[in-house]
Amino acid sequence: MLKERIITSTDINFIKTLIELNHEKILEIKYKGGIERISSIIDAAKAKGVYVSKSDTKDLRLSMTFYPEEIKNINFLEDLIFNKKNLFFLILDRIQDPQNLGSIFRTSLGVNVDAIIVPNKHSCRLTNTVREVSKGATEVIPMISVSNLAKVAKFLIQNNVNIFSCSGKSEMNFYEANFKKSLALIFGSENDGVSKNLEELASEKIKIPMDAKLESLNVSNASSVILFEVFRQREL
Secondary structure (H helix, E strand, O other): OOOOOOEEEOOHHHHHHHHHHOHHHEEEEEEOOOOHHHHHHHHHHHHOOOOEEEOOOOOOOEEEEEOOOOOEOHHHHHHHHHHOOOOEEEEEOOOOOHHHHHHHHHHHHHOOOOEEEEEOOOOOOOOHHHHHHHOOHHHOOOEEEEOOHHHHHHHHHHOOOEEEEEOOOOOEEHHHOOOOOOEEEEEOEOOOEOOHHHHHHOOEEEEOOOOOOOOOOOHHHHHHHHHHHHHHHHHO
């Protein structure tokens, strides 16, 4: 029997996110007494039944040990498809920078993304950097790793999920698209964007209009712009 992994975080926002949204994953929270800023965090943890203790470490204000979320497989995706309505997925085509991936997770938490889908190869995994940059979003939003993104895109299409490819070469501005039904947004790699075979599967291709002085946005910035438009439309 494999022993469960345990990770420690000292990031206050990370700890707050996990207490609020997935406290069952927390093994223990330690804190240094007499610090007013963290008193509300400690109270929230205790209210959820999280084990809390005082630390005797001189420089430690607050720390949390927890069982990290692990990467899911195609079976998890199938369960989502068959058991949830009005789905919202991200397909990240070979995103390799952990800062970018962590930022995308963080934004995704604020707009109710159901899952983030990545390829098995040539893609950043759930590293400690990704987790910390996400401020805990990696422990709430499932990351699904698959062997073939194109096959998954076809599977989504067969199950009435609209596929949007995001590229500066597209003709339609993102705010002209209808994001109210089940959808998956494809964002491409930092170096060469969305793969041709994936782009060809998209029912709609969208872009962010911008002044010619700026060639393109970083993928985490670009995804934030479009994700909040999706959220706005779906909340109307």
